[in-house]
Amino acid sequence: MFNKPFNEITIKDIENLLFTRKERENNYLEYKEKLGNSDRDKREFLKDVSGIANASGGFLVVGVKEHKQSGLPVNICGIEKTIGNQKIDEWINNVLIANLDERIQYNLKIFEFKNKDEKIVLLLYIPESPKKPHMITFQGKNNYYVRHNTSVNPATQSEVKEMFEYSKKIISTLEEFLRIRNLYDEHDKYFGINENSIKLHNEIHNIKTRELPFILYSFIPKYLDQNRINTTSQDFFEWLEMNKTGFEPASKSEIFYFNKYQKIIKLNGITFPNTLNNAEQLEKQSYLNYFEILNNGFLESGISSEIIYSRNIKENPPIEKTFVHLSRTIGYAWMLINFAKLFYEKNGYYDEVIFQLSVVNVKSFTLAGFVEKWAEPFGFSFGNPPFCSHDKFKIIEKFMVNEISQESIKDMIMDLASKFSHAFGESRIKCFDEAGNFNKHFSGWHRS
Numbered sequence: 001m002f003n004k005p006f007n008e009i010t011i012k013d014i015e016n017l018l019f020t021r022k023e024r025e026n027n028y029l030e031y032k033e034k035l036g037n038s039d040r041d042k043r044e045f046l047k048d049v050s051g052i053a054n055a056s057g058g059f060l061v062v063g064v065k066e067h068k069q070s071g072l073p074v075n076i077c078g079i080e081k082t083i084g085n086q087k088i089d090e091w092i093n094n095v096l097i098a099n100l101d102e103r104i105q106y107n108l109k110i111f112e113f114k115n116k117d118e119k120i121v122l123l124l125y126i127p128e129s130p131k132k133p134h135m136i137t138f139q140g141k142n143n144y145y146v147r148h149n150t151s152v153n154p155a156t157q158s159e160v161k162e163m164f165e166y167s168k169k170i171i172s173t174l175e176e177f178l179r180i181r182n183l184y185d186e187h188d189k190y191f192g193i194n195e196n197s198i199k200l201h202n203e204i205h206n207i208k209t210r211e212l213p214f215i216l217y218s219f220i221p222k223y224l225d226q227n228r229i230n231t232t233s234q235d236f237f238e239w240l241e242m243n244k245t246g247f248e249p250a251s252k253s254e255i256f257y258f259n260k261y262q263k264i265i266k267l268n269g270i271t272f273p274n275t276l277n278n279a280e281q282l283e284k285q286s287y288l289n290y291f292e293i294l295n296n297g298f299l300e301s302g303i304s305s306e307i308i309y310s311r312n313i314k315e316n317p318p319i320e321k322t323f324v325h326l327s328r329t330i331g332y333a334w335m336l337i338n339f340a341k342l343f344y345e346k347n348g349y350y351d352e353v354i355f356q357l358s359v360v361n362v363k364s365f366t367l368a369g370f371v372e373k374w375a376e377p378f379g380f381s382f383g384n385p386p387f388c389s390h391d392k393f394k395i396i397e398k399f400m401v402n403e404i405s406q407e408s409i410k411d412m413i414m415d416l417a418s419k420f421s422h423a424f425g426e427s428r429i430k431c432f433d434e435a436g437n438f439n440k441h442f443s444g445w446h447r448s
Helices: 009-018 040-052 087-101 159-180 234-242 326-346 406-423 442-443
Strands: 031-033 057-060 063-068 073-076 108-115 121-125 144-147 152-156 214-221 264-266 267-276 287-294 299-303 308-313 318-325 353-362 367-368 392-400
Touching: 009 073, 009 108, 009 121, 031 040, 031 063, 031 214, 040 057, 040 087, 040 121, 040 144, 040 152, 040 264, 087 108, 087 121, 144 159, 159 214, 214 326, 299 326, 318 326, 326 353, 353 406, 392 406
Parallel strands: 031 057, 318 367
Antiparallel strands: 057 121, 063 073, 108 121, 144 152, 214 299, 214 353, 264 267, 267 287, 287 299, 308 318, 353 392
């Protein structure tokens, strides 16, 4: 409708929609003159929002008067900033949470008009819901609605059945995708193996017939769409170039190796490998790391030698131990989550994303890479440090793109670090100090 990410829409875009393009109401656009606190007004608002979510998604513009017959916008009338004693955004959130079965995800922008007596115009984007059908439960009356063209009508029995089947298909599609990517079952012998991860390089790979140890950082939109992104467009390349750095906790480090001349283009996406040399045949090379983006919005980065390494302990005789760098593992996840939020907002996806950390072939490995207060497990004086009793494991964190904040990202990182540490037999999160400060030495890690 606006051909840009929701968070970039401005009041000029609204005015262009109304007065230049003169866009009439349709399957994906509804104008609403006002909101009110009466039971009738609440029910109408619930019908509009649930009807759009139960159909194909769309925009609701509140504070615009439309022509009843033609559906064309007439003028901007605006609405008040509050309803009752509540701010308008709080009122909307409370009404939707209290009166819909299955919460609806939406995005909201408020535009002020100085020449409209301080009134505002609301823009709501309601995506097609992977959890439909959404039922209105207002005043104990349960009803399903769906938008047809320019009107919202009670859903028929067959439509309700189709919506349930649609939601069921979303889940099965997601599970099937994870199985194809070997990300579903950590007990499977092929867990984590894909055409990129098998090329990751680590010098300890062939020591004592060890299998290649590696970690995958995967971001999976719950609602997969094969045509979500054009991964080979010039605009997308330019966006990647501008956003390969700038993410906490190492804002000067690149989160992936971006070289527009060194890439692997496939039917379903693109891979940026960081190869050990610049030989022409990339598919035959070993990777220090890789970053993959699929057209359906799936992101994945694989890494091995930069965070998993061996070291000879000075004992008699010397003992070789293999370590996983805790701060680099968690710090890189932190950077990627910050990038993912920006990435999905740019591509108009605001729903649930599954972040999965897949850890492969690390049994008996020991954690290292701590904050200064914690002694590193190097040398005889440390004794026998805890180690990982799992060969393979995964950690899952979920977040809503339109709700995640810097505070919630840090909470997610703390939970991730805790679970990761526990997998290696460590109860304390040694990449943070008591004040919650992350290991400052991580900022020195440059992947380019």
